[in-house]
Amino acid sequence: MPKLQSFEFWQSTLKEARYVVAPMVDQSELAWRLLSRRHGAQLCYTPMLHAQVFVRDSNYRRENLYSEACPEDRPLIAQFCANDPEVFVEAALLAQDYCDAIDLNLGCPQMIAKRGHYGAFLQEEWTLLEKMITLANEKLSVPITCKIRVFSDIEKTVQYAKMLEKAGCQLLTVHGRTKEQKGALTGVASWEHIKAVRRAVSIPVFANGNIQHLSDVHHCMEETGVQGVMSAEGNLHNPALFEGRSPPVWEMAEEYLDVVQQYPCSLSYVRAHLFKLWHHTLQIYKDLREELAKVRTLQGMAELNRQLKQRCQEEMAQQEASEKDYGGLPFPHWICQPYIRPIPKEPGTENRQPSMAQVKVVCVKRALEDSDGASEFLSKNKQKKKARNPYKNFSMDQKPKYIKCEQCGNPKGTKCVFNLCRGCCKKAAFKATADCPGHGLLFKTKSEKAQKRRTADTNGQANGDVSGNASGGD
Secondary structure, three states, X not given: OOOOOHHHHHHHHOOOOOEEEOOOOOOOOHHHHHHHHHOOOOEEEOOOXXXXXXXXOHHHHHHHOHHHOOOOOOOEEEEEEOOOHHHHHHHHHHHHHHOOEEEEEEOOOOHHHHHHOOHHHHOOOHHHHHXXXXXXXXXXXXXXXXXXXXXXXXXXXXXHHHHHHHHOOOEEEEEOOOOOOOHHHOOOOOHHHHHXXXXXXXXXXXXXXXXXXXXXXXXXXXXXXXXXXXXXXXHHHOOOHHHOOOOEHHHHHHHHHHHHHHOOOOHHHHHHHHHHHOHHHHOOOHHHHHHHHHOOXXXXXXXXXXXXXXXXXXXXXXXXXXXXXXXOOOXXXXXXXXXXXXXXXXXXXXXXXXXXXXXXXXXXXXXXXXXXXXXXXXXXXXXXXXXXXXXXXXXXXXXXOOOEOOOOOOEOOOOOOOOOOHHHHHHHHHHHOOEEHHHOEEHXXXXXHHHHHHHHXXXXXXXXXXXXXXXXXX
16 A cells, blocks of 8 residues: 555654654653653654664664554654665664654754764755655655744745655654754744645644643644644653643652553663653752762662652642642642743844843853863763762862874873874874874784785795605606
């Protein structure tokens, strides 16, 4: 049978799904998807999967898709990041029997996507994208979908969407932010862009952006005319968002931990979910934040949830009925509710694009071990490491100042004969056929050994020839 196309696919296979859980790296695993489905979600995406790794690593396939096959977890769309048509199709062919469609990630704006050359950093390469989607549409037995970010210009965004539709995309998710709108510069998503795309294409469109409550979902659908609405951060802070409820945080945590018992996943995923669910409460009970960072078992996390519940209930009992001060939050901190990113103090230019001053302030990188003093602030990762190992030294003043590689600026090897980092040293040593004991590179030694073996083999053959000739003469 020919595969269903466009609206037939959305109506029949996806059952006219309107409430959608977004693909989230290490956060939309099976246990979380099942929890979300219990509370109103009608369609879920897998976490973003790397096509190349999916093709070459059977363990990766098993851990991220094959072992998660579950009748309750449908309809399901598997999302891949890729930049090679053949690799993308090969990965999709391996995944298509475990999902209802394959999604190409064209929306990830993070630095890892820039380094790997995928996600939103492919949005200017229309010829490549057209080839990838056309080939996938021809080869796969399930539909191909795409998740994109917008351009600043609405008309260019519309032409982009039309190109993807023409290439064979059967459903389009439009995140109403540009690839520059992330982190402190996230800002507000443009529903105008989404509305323009919806009017221009003849395939189903999902909207993504500005979704914090069920009322936002309905408002977005009325405003833009889309078929469905996708939520990421809103869902992480309140998995009952699509149900229109704001339950106590411990209730959702307890239910999630029960699902994880049945469908295990990495403990790091569970910890990250609890940090999101408990975000506002952990601002009050900071000792529980430290405990959550250290705990190493599900039982320990369940015990922390019990402690959090007890403290919140005691606080509820002490709180006067007339007291309505929630510290700027719409609900008490123990109620599931969205986290609203603080707006930058200096607004950007038109179309919500950041000013150059903002970009310099937000995007400046830390110098490579050349700070003139001890940092007064530790990053979140270093705070976690400090919690696990209180005696670890993070003071820059007490750490050695590394000498930079003469070519690339990375720390050079302390015993490198070329005064370079390992990467640059490897190239230099190979070119010069030299050894660098400091980096364990032995190009000269190996070359000499190989030459000796060749000489020995040549001498052996020559001796054999001489012996053979002598025997023939006798």
